Amino acid sequence: xxxxxxxxxxxxxxxxxxxxxxxxxxxxxxxxxxxxxxxxxxxxxxxxxxxxxxxxxxxxxxxxxxxxxxxxxxxxxxxxxxxxxxxxxxxxxxxxxxxxxxxxxxxxxxxxxxxxxxxxxxxxxxxxxxxxxxxxxxxxxxxxxxxxxxxx
Numbered sequence: 001x002x003x004x005x006x007x008x009x010x011x012x013x014x015x016x017x018x019x020x021x022x023x024x025x026x027x028x029x030x031x032x033x034x035x036x037x038x039x040x041x042x043x044x045x046x047x048x049x050x051x052x053x054x055x056x057x058x059x060x061x062x063x064x065x066x067x068x069x070x071x072x073x074x075x076x077x078x079x080x081x082x083x084x085x086x087x088x089x090x091x092x093x094x095x096x097x098x099x100x101x102x103x104x105x106x107x108x109x110x111x112x113x114x115x116x117x118x119x120x121x122x123x124x125x126x127x128x129x130x131x132x133x134x135x136x137x138x139x140x141x142x143x144x145x146x147x148x149x150x151x152x
Contacts, residue, residue: 030097062099067107099123
């Protein structure tokens with residue numbers, strides 16, 4: 001039986017990625033009128049490298065401070081060591097599936113009406129949760145669990 005995905009549904013989803021390197025790789029690609037709540041991200045550093053490598057976790061999103069579309073908003077930048085290791089991020093956070101229609105807004109979000117524009121997700125650009133390593137030779141395995149709320 002297929003999972004119901006219509007308006008008003010809430011689904012727990014997961015995604016697993018093997019051997020992610022230095023190319024920003026999507027974990028969640030936003031859909032308009034969806035809200036995503038990330039429950040946990042488990043990262044296994046499966047290549048032994050020297051210290052000084054990092055794991056970057058970011059959202060390509062609308063910047064409500066600068067009023068700019070498609071900005072790399074970093075969530076964490078975690079150093080990796082010279083050994084095989086697992087890093088668990090289990091702080092919960094949410095983000096919208098799409099950017100707002102910011103035409104005519106003031107730039108920096110300063111009003112309740114501009115706050116509503118962000119929640120309404122009326123723009124034409126998807127927001128995307130991404131992960132990558134700072135070094136092409138540093139390979140990480142990633143498992144992300146999240147809730148997808150469809151408010152269409």
